[in-house]
Amino acid sequence: MKFLPVSLLAMLAVTSAHARTIEVAAGPDAQARLQEALIVAQPGDVVAIGPGRFVLTDGLSLAVANVVVRGAGMDATVLDFTGQLGAGEGLLVTGDDVTLRDFAVENTKGDAIKSKGADRIVYHRVRAEWTGGPKETNGAYGIYPVESTGVLIDGVIAKGASDAGIYVGQSKDITVRNSIADGNVAGIEIENSRNAIVRGNFVTRNTGGILVFDLPNLPVMGGGDVLVEDNLVVANDTPNFAPKGNIVASVRRGTGVMVMANDGVTLRGNTIDGNPTSGVMVVTYPRPFEDKTYNPAPRRVVVAENRFGRNGYDPQIDGGAALVQAFGGELPPVLWDGLGVPGETLSAAAGTRAWSLNLPAQAADPALAKPAPVTLPPPVSQPREAIATGAPASLDTRLAR
DSSP states (O other): OOOOOOOHHHHEEEOSSSOEEEEEOSSTTHHHHHHHHHHHOOTTOEEEEOSEEEEOSSOEEEOOSSOEEEOSOTTTEEEEOTTOOSSSOSEEEOSSSOEEEEEEEEOOSSOSEEEESOOSEEEEEEEEEOTTOSOTTSOSEEEEEESOEEEEEESOEEEOOSSEEEEEESOEEEEEESOEEESSSEEEEEESOEEEEEESOEEESSSEEEEEEOOSSOSSOOOEEEEEESOEEEOOOOOOOSOTTSGGGGSOTTEEEEEESOEEEEEESOEEEOOSSEEEEEEOOOSOOOOTTOOOSOEEEEEOSOEEOSOOSSOOSTTHHHHHHHTTSSOOSEEEOOOSOBTTTEEEOTTOOEEEOOOSSTTOOGGGOOOEEEOOOOOOOOOHHHHOOOSOGGGGGGGGO
C-alpha cells in the first residue's frame, strides 16, 4: 500500500498536552489517509473519522493501545469495502484498551471488524452489514472479538454475516447488550468463553438467534458461566446460508437459543417467540472428536422464567411434521437431546414444557431418536452475580469518549 505524505500539523487538533484528535475526512485517497492516521496514533489519541462514505479497497489495522476510533454515527460515517481487493478483515485491532464507536463497516470480503488479543476493548454504536442480503459469499463475522479479556459490546448492529453477526470467542469477562443482530446465520454467538452476559438484545430473522457453544481443538477451551437475560429472540427463520462444512451450517432454520457443550448457562427473562424449529435447544456436540481436553456435553443449563410464544411449529428436523401433529400443532419450547442427567445437565422453571430426543449416545445417528415429552427438575436459585459478572465496570466509563 502506498501512503501519501501527511502533514501532522494539518491532521492534528491538539486536545491536551498528551492526547490528540486526528481528523480524517471523506474524499480522495481516503484509504491512505485513514490507515496513516491509525499508524501515527499514539496512546490516548482519538482518530475522528468524519461523515461520508469512505470507499476502501484494502483492510485497515490498528495496533496501538488506548486509542479511540470515532465516527460521526453508524449511519453517517460508512467504511465501504464493496470494492475490497483482498479477502481479509475490514478493520483489525490488536491493541489493548481500544474504543470503537459511531461508524459502520459495509460489505467486506472477510470479517467486518475483528479484534484479536485486544484486552478491555469496547464496541459502541458500530454497525457491520452486508447490504445485499443473505449470501454464502458474505464475510463470516460482523463484530468479532477473540482471545480477549474484557469485552464490552453495546448498541451495535450486525446484519448479513454468513457465520455470526456478533461473535465473542475464546475470551472472558464479556458483556453484549442493547444490540441488534438481524439476518445473520447466527445472531449472537458466545464460543469457548467464560463469564459472559448477553442482555437486552433484539435478535431476529437469523437462522439461529443466540448460540452458546463450546468446540474442540481451539486454543482456549472450557467455556461457561454465561447469563442470557432479557433478550427479545423472535422470528429467527432465515434459511441457513453458511458455507458448507462450517459448524453453523448445521444450525436449523428457526432456532431461538441453542446451548451446546457449555457449562453453567442460565436463560432468564427472555421473550422467545416465532422460532419455527425450537425456542430453546440444549444439545451435546454431535460430531466425532479426538480432543481429549474437550467435554462435548452441556452441564448446569438452567431455563429459568422466560416468556415463550409460538415456537416449534415448523421444525427443520427429520419427521418434524409428524412430531408437530403428535404434540398438537406445536412442539414444546425446550428441546433436549436427552444425553446426560436431568437436573445436572438441564433444569427448568416450573411449568416449562420440554421434550427429549432420547438419543442413545454422543454422535449417534439422529434416526435413533425416540422423541417424548420430559419433565425437567426445577433449578436451584442463584443470585445474578453467582452466574456471571460480565465485562469490567470500568469499561462503561469509556462510552462517552
